[in-house]
Amino acid sequence: MSYEHPSLAPLAARLAAVPTLPADALDAEEIAVMGRKQGELTLLLKSLATLSIEEKRAMGGALNQLKQAFDAAFAARRAELAATAAAVEARQVDLTMPARQSWTGTRHPVTLVVDEIVEIFRGLGFTVALGPEVETDALNFTMLNFPPDHPAMDMHDTLYLGGEGGGGQVGERLLLRTHTSPVQIRVMQDGPPPYRVVIPGMVYRNDAFDPSHAPAFSQIEGLAVDEGITFVDLKATLTHFARRFLGPDTRVRFRPSFFPFTEPSAEMDVGCRLCDGAGCPACKGTGWMEILGCGMVHEQVLRNVGLDPERWTGFAFGMGPQRIAMQRYGLPDIRLLYGGDMRFLTQVGGGTP
Amino acid sequence: MKASRRWLEAFLRQPLDPADVAARLGMLGAPVDAIEQVGADLGAFVVAQVTDVRPHPNADKLRVTTVDDGSGTLWTVVCGAPNVVAGGKYPFARLGTTMPDGLLIERRKLRGEASEGMLCSARELGLGQDHDGLLALTTDAAPGTPMADVLGAPDHRFEVDVTPNRPDLLGHKGIARELALSLRVPFRLPAIPGEVGLDVPPPHRAGDEATVGGVRLAITDRGCARFLAAVIRGVTVGPSPAWLVERLQGAGLRSINNVVDVTNYVMLELNQPMHAYDAGTLRGPAVLARTARDGESLVTLDGVTRTIPAGALVIADAERAIGIAGVMGGHDTEVSATTTDVFLECAWFDPSRVRAARRAVGLSTDASHRFERGTDRWGASDAFQRAVRLLLTVAGGTVDGQTVDCVPVAANPPRIFLRPARVAQVLGLDLAWTEIERCLVGIGATVVSKPDDGRIAVDVPGWRPDLLSEIDLVEEIARVHGYDEIPTEVRPFRPGARQDDPAWNAAAHVRTGMVGLGLAEVMTLPMVASGGPAAPHLLNPLSAEHGLLRDAIVPALARQVEANWAAHTGDVRLFEVGTVFERAGGGTRPIERMAVGFVVTGGRRPAHWSDGGARAAFDRWDARGIFDRMVALAHPGASVQVEGDRWVAKDPAGLPVGWCGAVAADVPAWADQLFGGEVTVVVSTRSAPQYIPLPTYPASVRDLALLVGIEQPVAAISDLLLQRGRRHALEAVTVVDEYRGAGLPEGRRSVAVRLTFRAPDRTLTDADVDQAIGRLRTSLERELDVTLRSS
Known part of the structure; x- marks a missing residue:
């Protein structure tokens, strides 16, 4: 998908950067883009109301697509980071520690x-x-x-x-x-x-x-x-x-x-x-x-x-x-x-x- | 039976390999349990010739000799034996030899004279007790010849396991007969070395009375069916010749004196026990075979005064008992060093009479062992004549008058008719007539007629009292022909028509289930030290520890737990399925029933590091869980109820069939409490559980904290909830928590229950469940005075 409208180019660039964001920057970026009050994308969506019908047509569809793309990108990145963290944690478990057994019955x-x-x-x-x-x-x-x-x-x-x-x-x-x-x-x-x-x-x-x-x-x-x-x-x-x-x-x-x-x-x-x-x-x-x-x-x-x-x-x-x-x-x-x-x-x- | 290899070799006239003898006897039904070497290993000794004997300068009783041991060096040896002569040959222990008693022969000085070796007596070689002088060798062997070449290899003693039906194998002749059969060689009675008195005439036949050598003989008890006797006067009681001592020693018997040794020799050779009396001690003089009188007693050979059991067969003189027939002779009439006249007895006694007497006096002897298995009634005469000749040979003397053979009741060995077709029917193979005949002749039977009418008449030998009917001969044919020769081919068969005993499958079901609960199966001894009043007593227990039959399983399991505790094992989980007994009274057999019991103590599961050292031990609720499962396995249909401080299982008729609770035991301070339970195993028809459609709508779950009276049973609350909740789609009630303590009204505890609601046909709404809870609260309050804690 492309976001050809020139005013959307900066956001499109930030979208492309989401998959490489480090864990500690992910939440801040999500708020910066999608935040309910000051998120840049949120503001753009709010500003649609002030635009003319032609401009609304031109911008509205693109902005909604962009919002969905950001949602998906943040979720994917979050899952990826969680999996990595779990893997790291798993590597730190000592699997040579003794297992938890249960009593086994025996025949005479x-x-x-x-x-x-x-x-x-x-x-x-x-x-x-x-x-x-x-x-x-x-x-x-x-x-x-x-x-x-x-x-x-x-x-x-x-x-x-x-x-x-x-x-x-x-x-x-x-x-x-x-x-x-x-x-x-x-x-x-x-x-x-x-x-x-x-x-x-x-x-x-x-x-x-x-x-x-x-x-x-x-x-x-x-x-x-x-x-x-x-x-x-x-x-x-x-x-x-x-x-x-x-x-x-x-x-x-x-x-x-x-x-x-x-x-x-x-x-x-x-x-x-x-x-x-x-x-x-x-x-x-x-x-x-x-x-x-x-x-x-x-x-x-x-x-x-x-x-x-x-x-x-x-x-x-x-x-x-x-x-x-x-x-x-x-x-x-x-x-x-x-x-x-x-x-x-x-x-x-x-x-x- | 202990048998000597050399003795058997004398019968078979060929060398025998001990392992081969054992293998052959085993395959004929007389396994050899052990083979023991008898006599010293003579490998260390050589023949030496004394070339010079001179007095010892410093000792009157010692001599200084020059000894040629064939090595080329002549040795100076100091010797104390009186019988050493120049030119004589003797066994010689060279320097460096270790004697059988462990003494090392070294160069040393005896009263100032050097001695370089030792000339040996028989005892020093481990060849008997003779220590009067050196063992003088009458041999052509050159000095230096190993002693083993001169005296032969050591004897071997076989411990033959003789089954009770084969008395003939309690004599060397019987064993030799079996070996001859196996080796397919002839065998013959060994000659008596230096035998004299061959002109002894056969005994004079008589009925139940006779006179022998001036002694009156009378048989009044028919338990004695034959009595051969001789009086031999002028015997010299003394040591036996070496060959006789060696024979007895090879068969495990100690030499006593020449007269007693002769009777023992014939017993070990021909399985005919005999007894020699000092004829001078016989009052009357008479010898009687009669029934014991009331209260008669006898000092037996072993010096013990014994009361003769009523009705026993005794040998007596005119005044008193002088022997318990077939068991042991009397002390007063024993042959001693001063005896000159011997009364020799060779008799046949009824096996069951001898057995009864020996059991009553508690005295088992070589003689009683043989008589109670059956001696050869018809062969007694041969044994007797051999004993007389032996006695004359080794002890001298002469037979006074004629020997006698009293036969109060004449009888012949049985004749058996054998059908070869029957042999085939039982053994499953057709044997040629010649092979059947070979087998029967080989055991000493006489085959009287050829099988023209399909039958053979077989006269069985007197030494085989076990052969009484046709099937006994079939077994002999199989045995001699060889079990190995009978084919091993699977032939068609009809399967059994009976069903499995259902109790077996019931027990198997319980076992499998108990193992699934993590318990270890044990098998304790059913005889116990203590039990309830109904536990049957044993009449002749091994000990008081085993005096009762168990009437319960769990007490024995508790003892096993104590043993585990003693070994510092604290985690124990045991079960046993077995029979318990209960006295029925009135002389009837006890009631036997199958029961299963279990005990658990210690960790509920194996300790794990994630528990941080905390250890959850089995408690009563674990025990109850096991018990519920055990009851379902063993006694389906029984229900578990509270009774006092434990649970009981009751069958549908209300009769108790099991219990579960704490178990009394000697618990060490460090160990956990012991719980257990037991239930009767019944046979029941187990039909397969029937399928109920699985729910298709979700359940709604609500937890309620209830204020319950301290002594109010939760089971009543659950029952009420389930009953009243049925119409509100209440599916299950689960107790999830109990709390006692602060914050609760006086006399109350808090019990949390989880209610699961589910309708079969729709998803329940919150309103549905709220309404149900409201109704149930009302029921609890009104009917059981139980309120919600939160309200």
Whole structure:
């Protein structure tokens, strides 16, 4: 735009200077030009009234355009200066100062391990079953084919309920379940096969606390019963689990073992992840770590729940999430998992320190 | 079970690598927990020949010898052993050798004579207790030969983890059988060094009564199903020969005397515990296997007087008990240094009777451990005859008359029928008949017929009391064939038909929500020291600290907070989801319910420099906020109410289901107050929240400062405002401030509330809102005596 009228030339020049005005001169110049009483442009606009019609036409339009141009120029310059000032201020902030944090919640290593295991077995067609922690000796032992008064019982140092709860007949004595296996019985008594369940839960033993034993700990158990299930399915399912859980290259082996409620019975070992099989203190030099016990459901257990073992076969397994968590997080003492030390919980849970 | 490598080598007649043994046993179901080297490392010692022996000029008991150690230098060595002779060969410690006890052999003077090394006894080499003289070597080895080449490498002791179903592995023979199976080599009972008395005739068979060597034997309790006995007269009780001491030592047992060592040797070799009595101490003379009488007691071998449990099986003479059968013998009839006549017992006792007795007397022994797992009833005779021959060999004497074998009730090992089709059904693979036979023969079974009718008759060996039915044989076949040989292929399966237990998903929902509130999950022990009156008691707790089952979560969390305080951690935020127990009464099982609890103390958020050192700690309002969320997560439909100085959650039926408030704890002076809460987790159907159209017109907001009575609940004011304001488009009432103090009328506080008005269909005008405020003021004044502070 041009302001050709010769009397406007000085103002046009000042308009051109606005974008370069320093911050401290901007307000003064705005008042000098646009001030309500003495502004030069204001005065010119006021003087329009005294002009002739021709002159009004000649000047009026140009003055209004000039006023709008000044408004825009002052606003733009002001914004520009403000942005510059903010940038300068920003440069002066020390961005290495510590951030403002909020507390982060953390999951317990053991429940996290249990959830991971459950998720893998869900993918293999298993669903979750639960059962009570106080059981009868019938469900905890007899139905699971523990011979009465047999050395196999020594593997399960049992805590019995006292007072009015513990005085029952043999078979009805109340105890804290020593394994999650009674839930196998409950599931099988609940309806016909096929069964495919995982059973997480707390179990109890009359063991004193030491670095590797606790009187109560988690267990996660699995049961699959159907027609045509064989030891091959047991090996395949648990090997698949180990590789999903610990990594696709995990080495797996099965060793014979003994549990009253499975036959054949096995222990599953996985290649020691610390030494990669070379042998180290963690795996006692064997290159292997025991991870779970398993086996084909014992014929007598099936008979005990009214299933014909000639028709139905199945496998069961159980593992200890505390031990798995200890291996995973490198914990030297199981008791860490029963404490509430915030430093420990945030360390392994990844929370706010 | 502790097993000696050398003993196993004697069975297998081949050298064994300890790591290989451990690997093979592990893959057969008997993992080796530890391998320990037994005996000294003889690397530092050499064979030396004494070429000259002369008296010590200054000491009667010392000799000065010249020793050739093959180095070309002859050494002068002062020696105190009486058995040193010129020309004899002995172990020699050269100068600079460190002995097993840490002594460094240096050149030194003994009573004025220089000594340049040491001739050694067996004990000095760490090879037993014999310190009567030097270990005389009968060897052709030249002087300078390393001792390890002469005496062999040290033994290894395996700690074998034997499962309760495998008593056969509690003897070296059983372990050797497994190794032979794995190595596919034969194995044989080792010969007895220097064996005599091979003409001992087999024992005389009898029923429940017999006489042996003048001693009457009678079995009146059927818990004893076999009793072999011999009387051996004229034995010399004394130290055992070195080979026997070493065998026992390799298997972790100390030598006692030759007679006791023989019984222990056979036990460790064949898993058949035995007992030797001093026949001269037997009254009658008689030995009876009978049921204990009421109140009978016995001083056992360990010198402790024990009351024999009622109904236990005892061994007795004509007058008194002389042993708790299968557990421990009596002190009075023990073989001693002066014993000349021995009564040897080799019996089979009912495992459950032995177990009951050992539990009742609280005494677990090597013998009871074996008897309660089951010894070989049919193999007892072989074990007995081996023991008799061993005894005659190492202790001398002669068998008085004939040995006897009392079998009150005859029985045969079980015969099991096996269908190869069943093997395939369980294992998932078809095994050749020859492989099935190899597996069964390998464990000692006898395969009686070929599978013409689809079945094989299998006579199981007596040392495997665990093999009772077909499935037991299926397991043996899998085990011997090798679990590694069974394929690992994923085959089609049917998914489970059951739904997830809804309680599991409810717990998962609560956990996720609590973590989202910034709390750390913990898992405390469900056994606690104290609780409410309904907390169930344990009959046999580990300690009083763990005597009850918890009836609440928060007390255990508070103890964890105290532990944090003890470690100078002041910022603690914990939660736990777990089972709590409540006694139900009447002998019924306790009520178990899932609950979630939390505790918070310390900084509301991590300290930040911009706060200028000021620290806002969790207060009751934070706790209430967590509680509200926790109730919504765990017990939807419950409402939170004030009760006394805390809040309670009540279910729609009005029953309390949770609480929140200050928590009692041992708070250090520097720490902040502890708050917490707990609520029962219920399974509920969680339907998805339904969409409500978002508002399209703006809200109008007004703040009012109200003068409220000091004890007047704000909740009542909010409720009234919302109720009366509904028709004036009042959307929300928020408390924004509370002030107590100067400038207010007596008995009043000022509460600022923010009222948000919004109509669904238009923009409200100032006039609309002014009118609404006017009406609401009137309601507050009339109904609750609440006035505006500004008016």
